Amino acid sequence: MQGAIYSLPVKFTAIFLSVLTCALCTVSVFLTAIFISLGFYNPQMTQFDYYQSDDCSTRVYYAASTIVYDYYSLYRNQADWTESALMSADAELSAAAVEGIASIDDELAGYQEQYSPDHTNFRFTLLKDNQTIPISTYAGEEYGLRQEYTFTVYDNEQQTEETLTIQCYVVSPFAVSDEYSSSSYWYTWAFDMKYQMLALAIGSTLLLIVLCVYLICAAGRKKGVNHVVAGGLHTVPFDLLTVMVWTVGILLAVSMGIGYYDATNIITEGLRTCLLITGLFALGLFYVMSFAVRCKQHTLWKNTIIYRVYHWIKNGILRFYRNRSIVGKSLFFVVLLAFLTFFVGTMCISSHNEGAFFLYVVLVAFVVGSLLMGFQVRYRRIRRGIEKIAHGDLETRISTKGLYDGLKEQAENLNQISAAVQTAVEKQLKSERMKTELITNVSHDIKTPLTSIVNYVDLLKKQQIQDPTAKEYIEVLERQAIRLKKLIEDLIEASKASTGNISVNLGVLDTTELLKQVSGEYIDRLAQHQLELVLTVPEKELPVLADGQLLWRVFDNLLSNAMKYSQPGTRVYLDLTEEKNQVLIVFRNISRYPLNISGEELMERFVRGDSSRHTEGSGLGLSIARSLTELMNGRFEIKVDGDLFKAQVTLTKTI
Amino acid sequence: MYNILICDDEKDIVSALKIYLASEEEYQTFTAYTGEEAIQVVKQNEIHLVLMDIMMPQMDGITAMVAIREFSNVPVILLTAKGEDTDKILGLNLGADDYITKPFNPVEVLARVKSQLRRYVQLGSAVKKDTVLRIGAIELDDEAKVMRLDGEPVQLTRTEYEILKLLMQEPGKVFSSKTIYNKVWADNPYGAENTVAVHIRHLREKIEINPAEPRYLKVVWGQGYKIERGA
The missing domain is CATH 1.10.10.10 (Winged helix-like DNA-binding domain superfamily/Winged helix DNA-binding domain)
Known part of the structure; x- marks a missing residue:
């Protein structure tokens, strides 16, 4: 879209034009400035009178002073020569003096010739002490300017004082073509051209600005390419380019002779200055365009030698630093600090500036201290995260914000570990839950046919059956059906309890009251099995946070086990004690069968003290009891000591 | 003579319950195998008590019971295999009079049926006394x-x-x-x-x-x- 105006020929034309315009602009502005200083633009100046101009009077003064100086030195020499010619006895010397006087005469004649009216419009009359007229070219012509200068000359040897007066005239109109007439011509021409020059100055300046703006915009653009492209010198590092530009600029200025000024040849001088300015402008334009390209490419800072060196050093240090262990890093810092301290210390002490060293030490202490503190704060965050993860809070993620290298890595690793463990746990939980659901669903499906079995066995029992063997078989059927029913119920409960798939309604309840209630429920039933329940509870209440129904199920399981497996004629102990902020409930009974397995194994599902499995019970009771206790944040432990079976339930006391 | 409706999708269970209830001479049994059937039976006959299974295909027992409650206050005993507290509470809140969990004990079934029938029949005649x-x-x-x-x-x-x-x-x-x-x-x-x-x-x-x-x-x-x- 913008391709055409950024095409290469257009750009080159613009560059060429801008250099040209710059030259034009320099000249016109320079001239305009001169015109202003000459008062050309003063509205009162309607026409230019050369005879009244500074240029004319300057030329006159210059000529007058030259004449007076020359005349005076010639006059002095003539006097010397004359004196030595008269005084000298040496014939050779006298001859030389006479010759010298003759040459002075010649020179004076040449002088006369130089200022003759045939060559110049300048006329003068020289007066010595207002009397004699040694030289005069003025013959009473009409003049446009008359100036009179008086010079007083001291003779130190003879202690005399002479006065030289020169009367200068510039004839009007000009009689011959000389510097006055040509100057007058140019000045008059310039005066006539003053407005054109002003317009040219303004116009060329505006054009230059427009061209520069265009070129800055066009810099780096190419026809048909939408992004900025840099070629050639634009790829040279910017700081190098800057040095190059300055060098070329200074060389240019020196070679063009800046600082050397020849006032007599104003045209050459002006041309030279103009060329120099144009050259410097072209250089500057290129520099600005390069700057613009870099800004557009955002490579101004990056494409510099300074940046590269900085980057190289930084990367080098970082790479060196990164590959170190934390010990290496610390060592690196310590060595760095030691060197710095040594350097600063040497500097300060050698310059007797102990105060500065003290300040340095305080500063270092402050910086090191705050760094250490920052490290501690960050490390503490990681440590707390670890603690949380260790305590099972797997949703913890350590924020890595503000952490660097080693610590960050550590935190990220920890986060990954915790995420991995969390995923594993979630998977495990999901599979456990699915297992529970499967068990529950299957068990419910089993219950329906089981209901029929139980019912029809019961109905069969009521039939008038005479055969004793048939009756015996029916009894076996009934017993096993009831056992199956119990097994299924326990299975559902065990799977729910072990996966926490059970609603727990925690509330404050009194364990003393609960154990009394439990013993009330079981005392008669135990008595039927020739077992004596011994309950020991304190007088006061021992409140805990638990679900009463679930806690009852724990003791229900324990006591029904006691009923099933206790040696008849023994006692069953149920003790309630308090220990610090814990409530301990200890249950003990004597087993009828040898307990040849550990307490832990007893709590495994489907394990019973007797491995025969002939007695009633599912073997799930203790597993259920433990799961339920743990659901209430309690602890369930079993100890086996010979035939003594001991179960301990620990709950946290509430106030 | 009391008319008792037994509703369960398991035919064997219905038969067993029928046998138990028939042992009492004053009970006459009606059977239904779906919730819709049960509603029809209650509408068409003078039923004194309903034994209703919760888990049935199509219309479940609780929905059927709610439908029956719209036109009758006949006692309903729910039969549930779930044994879940929430089901019991839901059933009782929606108008059931009692519940029995599967697999059930025949003696318990009879006792609960008897209890509900007595209360239902006596409800009108009971005299309120402050003491x-x-x-x-x-x-x-x-x-x-x-x-x-x-x-x-x-x-x-x-x-x-x-x-x-x-x-x-x-x-x-x-x-x-x-x-x-x-x-x-x-x-x-x-x-x-x-x-x-x-x-x-x-x-x-x-x-x-x-x-x-x-x-x-x-x-x-x-x-x-x-x-x-x-x-």
């Missing part, structure tokens, strides 16, 4: 010092009677063993006193059809005992 405390099937006549269950007098010891009266005076309120002891024995219990618990256990065996799953006299574990208000 009579009544909760569900339990009736405590403090003048005659007699406790009746479904209208049948039950033999209680004096202590049991006093405990029951105490609990029934404020149904729903939980009494701790200590409070009960203080009120009934007018004395302070000492140490590991589980006398109250033992008496409660006995009382429960007398008034509950299934003492392991009481409907009236409930144990609030770790707190005490109460009589259920709405049973």
Whole structure:
């Protein structure tokens, strides 16, 4: 879209034009400035009178002073020569003096010739002490300017004082073509051209600005390419380019002779200055365009030698630093600090500036201290995260914000570990839950046919059956059906309890009251099995946070086990004690069968003290009891000591 | 003669229940195998009691019961295989009178049927007296010092009677063993006193059809005992 105006020929034309315009602009502005200083633009100046101009009077003064100086030195020499010619006895010397006087005469004649009216419009009359007229070219012509200068000359040897007066005239109109007439011509021409020059100055300046703006915009653009492209010198590092530009600029200025000024040849001088300015402008334009390209490419800072060196050093240090262990890093810092301290210390002490060293030490202490503190704060965050993860809070993620290298890595690793463990746990939980659901669903499906079995066995029992063997078989059927029913119920409960798939309604309840209630429920039933329940509870209440129904199920399981497996004629102990902020409930009974397995194994599902499995019970009771206790944040432990079976339930006391 | 509707999708269970109920001569049984059938039967016949299974394909027992409740206040006993507390509570809240969990004990089924029928039939004839405390099937006549269950007098010891009266005076309120002891024995219990618990256990065996799953006299574990208000 913008391709055409950024095409290469257009750009080159613009560059060429801008250099040209710059030259034009320099000249016109320079001239305009001169015109202003000459008062050309003063509205009162309607026409230019050369005879009244500074240029004319300057030329006159210059000529007058030259004449007076020359005349005076010639006059002095003539006097010397004359004196030595008269005084000298040496014939050779006298001859030389006479010759010298003759040459002075010649020179004076040449002088006369130089200022003759045939060559110049300048006329003068020289007066010595207002009397004699040694030289005069003025013959009473009409003049446009008359100036009179008086010079007083001291003779130190003879202690005399002479006065030289020169009367200068510039004839009007000009009689011959000389510097006055040509100057007058140019000045008059310039005066006539003053407005054109002003317009040219303004116009060329505006054009230059427009061209520069265009070129800055066009810099780096190419026809048909939408992004900025840099070629050639634009790829040279910017700081190098800057040095190059300055060098070329200074060389240019020196070679063009800046600082050397020849006032007599104003045209050459002006041309030279103009060329120099144009050259410097072209250089500057290129520099600005390069700057613009870099800004557009955002490579101004990056494409510099300074940046590269900085980057190289930084990367080098970082790479060196990164590959170190934390010990290496610390060592690196310590060595760095030691060197710095040594350097600063040497500097300060050698310059007797102990105060500065003290300040340095305080500063270092402050910086090191705050760094250490920052490290501690960050490390503490990681440590707390670890603690949380260790305590099972797997949703913890350590924020890595503000952490660097080693610590960050550590935190990220920890986060990954915790995420991995969390995923594993979630998977495990999901599979456990699915297992529970499967068990529950299957068990419910089993219950329906089981209901029929139980019912029809019961109905069969009521039939008038005479055969004793048939009756015996029916009894076996009934017993096993009831056992199956119990097994299924326990299975559902065990799977729910072990996966926490059970609603727990925690509330404050009194364990003393609960154990009394439990013993009330079981005392008669135990008595039927020739077992004596011994309950020991304190007088006061021992409140805990638990679900009463679930806690009852724990003791229900324990006591029904006691009923099933206790040696008849023994006692069953149920003790309630308090220990610090814990409530301990200890249950003990004597087993009828040898307990040849550990307490832990007893709590495994489907394990019973007797491995025969002939007695009633599912073997799930203790597993259920433990799961339920743990659901209430309690602890369930079993100890086996010979035939003594001991179960301990620990709950946290509430106030 | 009472008309009892048995509704379950398992034919064997319906038959078994039919056999049990038929053993009582005053019961005449009707059968249904889906919820829709049950609604039709109740509409077309004079049914005195419904035994309804919860888990049935198409229309479940609770939905059928709610539909029946729209036109009849016949007692409904739910049969549930779930055994989940939430199902029981939902069923009772939606208008069921009682529930039996599968696999069930035939004796319990008969007892519950009998209890519900008595209450249903007696509901209109019962005379309200200030001295009579009544909760569900339990009736405590403090003048005659007699406790009746479904209208049948039950033999209680004096202590049991006093405990029951105490609990029934404020149904729903939980009494701790200590409070009960203080009120009934007018004395302070000492140490590991589980006398109250033992008496409660006995009382429960007398008034509950299934003492392991009481409907009236409930144990609030770790707190005490109460009589259920709405049973």
